[in-house]
Amino acid sequence: MTSQETKDRDDDELAAEYALGTLPLSERLSFERRLLDDNVLRKSVEWWNTQFAPMSDSVDAVAPSPAVLKRIEERLFPEQIRATSWLESLGLWRGLTAASVAGMLVFGGLYASSTLRQDIEPSVFVAQLSDINSDVELVAYYDGQTQTLRLNRTSGAALPNRSLELWVIPTGEKPISLGILPEDAVHEIPIPQELRAAVTSQSVLAVTDEPEGGSPSGDPTGPVLAAGSITKV
Amino acid sequence: MNTSTDIEKLISRCALNDRAAFTDLYKATSSKLFGVVLRILKNKAEAEEALQEIYIKIWNNASMFASNAYSPMSWLIVIARNHAIDIVRVRKPDTVDIEETFDIADDKKTPEDEAINSSEGGRIDNCLSELDVNRAQAVRQAYVEGYSYDELAAAFEVPVNTMRTWLRRSLASLKKCLER
Numbered sequence: 001m002t003s004q005e006t007k008d009r010d011d012d013e014l015a016a017e018y019a020l021g022t023l024p025l026s027e028r029l030s031f032e033r034r035l036l037d038d039n040v041l042r043k044s045v046e047w048w049n050t051q052f053a054p055m056s057d058s059v060d061a062v063a064p065s066p067a068v069l070k071r072i073e074e075r076l077f078p079e080q081i082r083a084t085s086w087l088e089s090l091g092l093w094r095g096l097t098a099a100s101v102a103g104m105l106v107f108g109g110l111y112a113s114s115t116l117r118q119d120i121e122p123s124v125f126v127a128q129l130s131d132i133n134s135d136v137e138l139v140a141y142y143d144g145q146t147q148t149l150r151l152n153r154t155s156g157a158a159l160p161n162r163s164l165e166l167w168v169i170p171t172g173e174k175p176i177s178l179g180i181l182p183e184d185a186v187h188e189i190p191i192p193q194e195l196r197a198a199v200t201s202q203s204v205l206a207v208t209d210e211p212e213g214g215s216p217s218g219d220p221t222g223p224v225l226a227a228g229s230i231t232k233v
Numbered sequence: 234m235n236t237s238t239d240i241e242k243l244i245s246r247c248a249l250n251d252r253a254a255f256t257d258l259y260k261a262t263s264s265k266l267f268g269v270v271l272r273i274l275k276n277k278a279e280a281e282e283a284l285q286e287i288y289i290k291i292w293n294n295a296s297m298f299a300s301n302a303y304s305p306m307s308w309l310i311v312i313a314r315n316h317a318i319d320i321v322r323v324r325k326p327d328t329v330d331i332e333e334t335f336d337i338a339d340d341k342k343t344p345e346d347e348a349i350n351s352s353e354g355g356r357i358d359n360c361l362s363e364l365d366v367n368r369a370q371a372v373r374q375a376y377v378e379g380y381s382y383d384e385l386a387a388a389f390e391v392p393v394n395t396m397r398t399w400l401r402r403s404l405a406s407l408k409k410c411l412e413r
Contacts, residue, residue, distance in 0.1 A: 013404060013405070016404040017400070017404070020376055021322075022381060024322070024382065028318075043302075050302065050303060050304075050307055051356075051411050052376055053306070053307040053310055054358065055373055056265075056310050056377070058373075058377065059268045059269050061268045062264060063263075063267065064267040067281075068263070068281050068284055068285060069256070069259055071285055075289060201286075204323050224324070227323045229286065229320065231286075
């Protein structure tokens with residue numbers, strides 16, 4: 001077998017593992033990066049996905065609650081909705097989970113109609129971070145107007161002589177450190193210009209256990225204690 | 234009843250910003266996608282959050298549907314599974330102990346399940362039946378339950394590296410059979 005043939009075979013195995021879903025996180029993320037500009041690899045993934053798809057026939061359909069469609073439509077077709085800093089001014093944010101915040105937005109009538117066009121409104125994102133294997137939980141709230149990420153740690157803490165480090169993981173990219181979480185439960189992180197594009201609803205926020213002072217390598221080294229997708233509100 | 238062609242039409246109309254088509258597409262397919270995602274995430278609230286993101290991706294990417302080789306239902310399922318797998322891999326990237334024993338996937342189908350499925354006569358079932366029973370089951374569980382190598386290794390009581398070797402060999406055998 002030529003080295004090209006060996007590489008093709010290895011790539012096809014990776015494509016199969018990726019399509020099946022078993023690739024471990026770091027390999028999955030680097031594979032997704034390669035997929036962006038490798039047509040052969042993409043074809044390979046498509047082939048495997050097509051072959052695997054009939055396995056989902058055995059999965060029972062389950063109706064989601066009716067509120068889900070309403071929430072999707074509110075997000076996709078918001079008409080002229082303006083999100084302002086009402087969330088904090090009402091003092092409602094502390095202690096709320098992202099899910100209940102989203103619920104309030106839709107059902108509490110807190111969205112104010114406005115003539116302000118949507119494309120110039122500042123972005124507001126929330127994320128709820130948790131993990132079943134850890135008691136660390138946070139709610140994150142990003143205000144595009146002030147470019148500040150507010151964190152409220154609702155449960156859990158760093159282990160003795162260890163630190164909690166916060167990361168943003170854009171889809172298909174390496175985690176980017178947003179710094180160490182202080183002992184204070186509520187903490188604000190100004191997001192520098194170069195990282196603003198990373199804080200979007202395509203990204204995940206995660207907290208890892210790291211040596212005191214943070215990961216020495218610049219990449220996460222410890223287990224993920226809490227993670228959650230960023231949701232635009 | 235929605236045929237594959239109906240779903241394809243709805244997706245193309247979504248690509249043209251037809252909101253009513255989006256609602257119809259959601260009504261026709263959301264139970265299937267929710268079932269798939271719920272099976273992987275194993276938490277209703279999380280699965281409903283994920284379903285929102287999935288349909289937003291579907292709406293935003295509807296114009297790209299025509300450029301790939303998937304059947305309409307396969308395309309939707311790929312989007313849903315990818316999203317759910319991303320979540321579980323981020324959530325549990327490290328070794329975890331699995332104490333429960335896993336139920337063998339139930340292959341019984343109700344008429345409703347038959348109404349909307351992705352297969353256009355896929356050969357995967359036949360090819361899986363040529364594998365050793367445990368190995369075929371590992372492939373199915375990885376796909377349906379979204380299990381990681383750690384979880385599969387725990388379920389089949391083998392070291393994680395052995396599990397990966399097993400699975401890669403199974404995939405190579407499957408490939409040969411599928412290409413026959």
